[in-house]
Each structure stands twice: as structure tokens, then as C-alpha cells.
């Protein structure tokens with residue numbers, strides 16, 4: 846994740862709040878430019894997780910299906926523009 850303003854990834858979580866059983870919201874601060882923004886973290890279905898061999902010691906790291914992430918991002922941006930229409 847990168848700062849939406851300056852595109853740097855040095856971010857600090859300043860507050861976490863449980864919203865529902867499946868989701869948490871966080872307020873973050875960019876340590877480079879000081880921009881404040883909010884993120885949401887959700888439980889993803891097991892089927893959408895892919896394990897990828899990541900280094901020479903054969904350790905695996907996981908990644909959520911990029912298609913699912915792209916879908917979630919476009920959904921949240923869609924509701925953004927819906928709200929600004931009203």
C-alpha cells in the first residue's frame with residue numbers, strides 16, 4: 846500500500862477500530878508527507894488466496910487474488926462517485 850498523495854509506502858497506523866465481525870477500519874498517516882487517510886481491512890474467502898514461492902529457501906508467501914483486490918478497489922471508488930453525485 847502506498848500513500849494516495851505522494852506514492853510512498855512509509856505508513857503508520859494511528860488508529861484501528863473494529864467495525865463488523867469481518868472488517869476493521871484503520872486511520873493511517875504517511876510518514877513522508879503527513880497525509881492522513883483511512884483504509885479498511887476485510888476477511889477474504891480462502892479460495893482467493895494464492896501461495897507463491899518467494900525465495901531461494903523455498904518459503905512461500907501468500908497474496909490475495911489481484912482480480913479480487915481490483916474489484917474491491919473499483920467498488921469502493923464507485924460508491925465514492927455515487928456519494929459525490931448526491
Ligand SMILES: [Zn+2]
Pocket residue numbers: 848849850851852853875876877878879880
Ligand atoms: Zn504521502
